[in-house]
Amino acid sequence: MAIPQPARPDRRTLHHRGPVQRGPHLREPHRRGPRWWSELPLVIVVYAAYSAGRLLARGDRSDAVGHGLALLDMEKRLGIDFERPLNRLFTSTPSVGIPADFAYASLHYLVTPAILVWLFRRRPRGYRAARTWLMMSTLLGLIGFTLMPTCPPRLLDAGHGFTDTMAQFSSYGWWGGEASAPRGLGGMTNQFAAMPSLHVGWALWCGVMLWLHGRGVILRALAVAYPAITTLVVMGTANHYFLDALAGALTMGAGLLLARPALLVADRVRARFRASPRGVGSGGTSTVVSGGCETSAGEHIPGQRTSSAGAGDSTPAATR
Template sequence: MRTEHARPAPTGAPAEQAPTAPPVAPSQSRRPWWRRGRWELLLLVYAAYDGSRLLASNNLVQAQQHGQDLLSAERALHLSPELWLNRAFTTHSWLGVPADFAYATLHYAVTGAVLFWLWRFRRAAYAHARNWLLVTTTLGLAGFVAFPTAPPRLLDGSAGFVDVLAQHASIGWWSGGGGVPKGLAEMTNDYAAMPSLHVGWALWCGLLLWRYSRNRVLRALGLLYPAAIAVVVVGTANHYLLDCVAGVAVTALGLWATGLIARLGTWITARRAADYS
């Protein structure tokens, strides 16, 4: 019986190649997770936030005068809740102590948690939210340098304000220097009251929770959180009411500027693509 053998391919014919898997984008395979999320940018801004004391004025008299100017402006507008709210926090420990823990903890903890939640579960919204936070913080740093302002707790004693965190420092991990951990008070900028990034970051958190959370409780907390932080920072004598208003304004301006930067980046990319085509 005759056996048939397969004929060899003609000389010069291309050899059949096995199918290969589509290449994986570097951003999804080799790039580490912290670069995929650009966390290094956040760390850089955080370092600038805490290091702004190197650029800010050390002139206590000037900073106190700016604080007094804010109080005078509020009184002219019949809006000056700082003193009576501060007295309520110093008189009633059931108000003051929780406010101290909130001031010393939530500013970084909640902001970091919301940022991680967006990166982990709402990836499509993460980049814009991150950039919004970066731009807002940068604007706040510019305000600290341009208008150094002593908080109410650092005004002359005749103003009548009491540092609530210093009052309860024995039961917390913070020092008397604005809610920072004990031993690190010298590493903070004491004249960074205007604008209030505590309120600005809280508003950022609240709006994003309201926009992207599917949980009704979280959405409600998102609405309440900025208002609660505003009460905390004013009652503990760390900010003026106008600081809170400025914090809201800076956050809104940061949102607008983030969109503008994104559109500008898209336009530049399109122009470059057109030049190379």
């Protein structure tokens, strides 16, 4: 007695079984990447607002000096006043001090935008969160400048033992004796915007981005070296205290915590603006029946099929 063999499915029917059901982790919704024409104005507006706010946050000189001396005294008590020996090294060794001055005056304004552009082009999925983190931290830094104007070490009386290396080596660069501002434009900068140090904060952000999104040993090494070197530079040039640098790192941590709530709020606002009341009838049901043609609630076009109680009736309304 022959054992019946199960019928083999027709190859022609294999193509009509519908799409293969995949696991939920594979059905990721398509997300449109960032657009440069919306991102560029946003970055420019935020940076312009930050720059203007930084200028308006200028505090009284006596208060700023008092805050600077208080920080220096606290560092002495804790044994973390590293800026004084570093400043002596940078001052006495031009081969160290001059490159440090160039780094302080330029990298802060070049590396950060370059990494933003790199993320935008090569890592679009991580760009929006990274940009929001940077912006939130920058706004927190602006609050710090406003609440606590601080005199940097280079502006203290000479008796405190600090030398302004950028003023000492100004003939080698484009800056004068007023921080990293070009000669003659010192009035366009707030020299008491030292606490927290956003030089260190932005450098830390750059390091994290390189570590998370970069590939290869070189980028990983730069991810560690850039924030570390920036911290040494801001202290050695007498532009910041060590506590300024530490506050810059803490500011970035706080900005990271605020980035996700800020993104959620932005998404809700965007969704509300995109929602259009046009074409929505009673009960939230759309009454648009064709491109650009609308009917009021309860109105029918001859020949239109209804989806009410007689959903299964295919008889045109005009012949009933």
